[in-house]
Amino acid sequence: MSVSRVLTWEVIASTGYETAWVEVGAGGLTARGRAVGTVPEPYWISYELDTADGFVTRRLYVTAESADGTRTLDLRHDGAGRWTANGDRLPDVDGALDCDLGSCPLTNTMPVLRHGLHQASGEREFLMALVSVPELDVLPSPQTYTHLGQGKIRFVSGDFRSDIEFDEDGFVVDYPGIGTRLGRSGG
Numbered sequence: 001m002s003v004s005r006v007l008t009w010e011v012i013a014s015t016g017y018e019t020a021w022v023e024v025g026a027g028g029l030t031a032r033g034r035a036v037g038t039v040p041e042p043y044w045i046s047y048e049l050d051t052a053d054g055f056v057t058r059r060l061y062v063t064a065e066s067a068d069g070t071r072t073l074d075l076r077h078d079g080a081g082r083w084t085a086n087g088d089r090l091p092d093v094d095g096a097l098d099c100d101l102g103s104c105p106l107t108n109t110m111p112v113l114r115h116g117l118h119q120a121s122g123e124r125e126f127l128m129a130l131v132s133v134p135e136l137d138v139l140p141s142p143q144t145y146t147h148l149g150q151g152k153i154r155f156v157s158g159d160f161r162s163d164i165e166f167d168e169d170g171f172v173v174d175y176p177g178i179g180t181r182l183g184r185s186g187g
Helices: 105-115
Strands: 003-013 016-025 028-037 043-051 057-066 068-077 084-086 097-100 123-131 140-148 152-157 160-166 174-175 179-182
Touching: 003 105, 016 097, 016 105, 028 105, 043 097, 043 105, 057 097, 057 123, 097 105, 105 123, 105 140, 105 160, 105 174
Parallel strands: 097 123
Antiparallel strands: 003 016, 003 179, 016 028, 028 043, 043 057, 057 068, 068 084, 123 140, 140 152, 152 160, 160 174, 174 179
């Protein structure tokens, strides 16, 4: 069964908004989204995200525009743990399964769905390919997700910690310090 959603968040971290059109089914996810923000500088981004089985990132294509100009990133995962950005190898993020697009609540969905952390107890540590916005630099980011209760997960990365609320489909509803979904029905 496939689930289609249109989700919009007010993104507090960037003083902006994000909307994502998402299709989830058969252990994978595809999405396209747009975001505007004013922190660290005024920008807009558009992205396309495609995952393989198990919600493992296959490709994230991002275009960012700011006063500094337009940048693009074609981030790819080969399915064997290796990553490239615009064709160049990224050994610092080898072994990561997921991308994490900065200030983008949608990209917290993949590891949560893969392990059912929004519904079942557990704690998981991940290495993420973190994409900074609007620069589109890719950096390694160790992250920990801990199930706290139905639809509630503690996210920790470095000194940052937040208890995130997810809906029954595994999408972010409230991410304190980052963003809150508008029209919480989400459909």
